[in-house]
Amino acid sequence: MEPVPKRDVRTRRIAFSYKTGSRHQHYVAGDLVMSHAVAVLSGMFPEGEDFFVRSVRDRKPQVSDPELLQQVAGFIGQEVTHGREHRDLNDRLAEMGYRSVKVDRHVKWLLGLGDRLLSKNQRLAITAALEHYTATLAECLLGKPEAQELLGEGEVRSLLLWHALEESEHKSVAFDVYRAAGGSEALRIWTMRIVSAMFVLETVAQTALSLLTDRSTYNPVTLVRSLWALRRSPFLSREIARKLRTYNKAGFHPDDWDATELIEQWKVELFGEQGILVDHLK
Secondary structure (H helix, E strand, O other): OOOOOOOOOOOOOEOOOOOOOOOOOOOOOOOHHHHHHHHHHHHHHHHHHHHHHHHHHHHHHHOOOHHHHHHHHHHHHHHHHHHHHHHHHHHHHHHOOOOHHHHHHHHHHHHHHHHHHOOHHHHHHHHHHHHHHHHHHHHHHHHOHHHHHOOOOOHHHHHHHHHHHHHHHOOOHHHHHHHHOOOOHHHHHHHHHHHHHHHHHHHHHHHHHHHOOOHHHHOHHHHHHHHHHHHHOHHHOHHHHHHHHHHHOOOOOHHHOOOHHHHHHHHHHHHOOOOOOHHHEO
16 A cells, blocks of 8 residues: 555534524525435434544554554544534534434434444445545535535534535545555445445435424425425536546545645635634634
8 A cells, every 4th residue: 555645634623503593494595405404414424423433443453654543533533523513513403393313313223233233344444435425525515606505604504614624634534544454445336335325315214204394395385496406406416426436436546536725725714814713713
């Protein structure tokens, strides 16, 4: 394995605060489906981040590259912080009537099965695959103004922009640990195919269940308008699908999608001298 390139993967001590809205307030640009979808994804994050941390820690003894070891430390710090902040957000979303906390419990059960039934390399392959998903969606958010416009101007927007930046910063870490641990290309690619099917199924099913709890869903005009708007969503574009599929090519590496300029831009916008999240840092 070639030496790992130097990357700035740092843990930021940060905190967000939320004002609880009315029940089922559609906080993502006033959109019904997107509000529930984001709430579901937020519900998946805490236990997912914990699983990622466990899978990387389990294979850390196989890593000898000092640069990668330093990145692993940053990765773990970032993921632990993401989990903590999303748990706080999930509590607020639950107060608004969303199923975020129930989704969190479901994901804990599901990933607990993985801990018991799968090998260390299989769990790390799952982590590397899902990190490609989160990095792809994160870089879509950071790179497309139309994606940012969906988030409005509230604290949820701030959290998701910060989370997106750090997902892009550490997107190669789990992948590089997997390679250092001797993970095979065949396992990596087949894991991605299985993970893709399960991730899409879980997200759609949980979002549908969440929508059933919202009386706005039973207004056919509101529901059809929201579903129709999904066809224009930058997160569901052919470009995103193509980028996700590149993971299945032999020899793929996350750095094949270079996000260096995007990362540097958002580090300044969020945490530079006039950064919009400087006051969130502890």
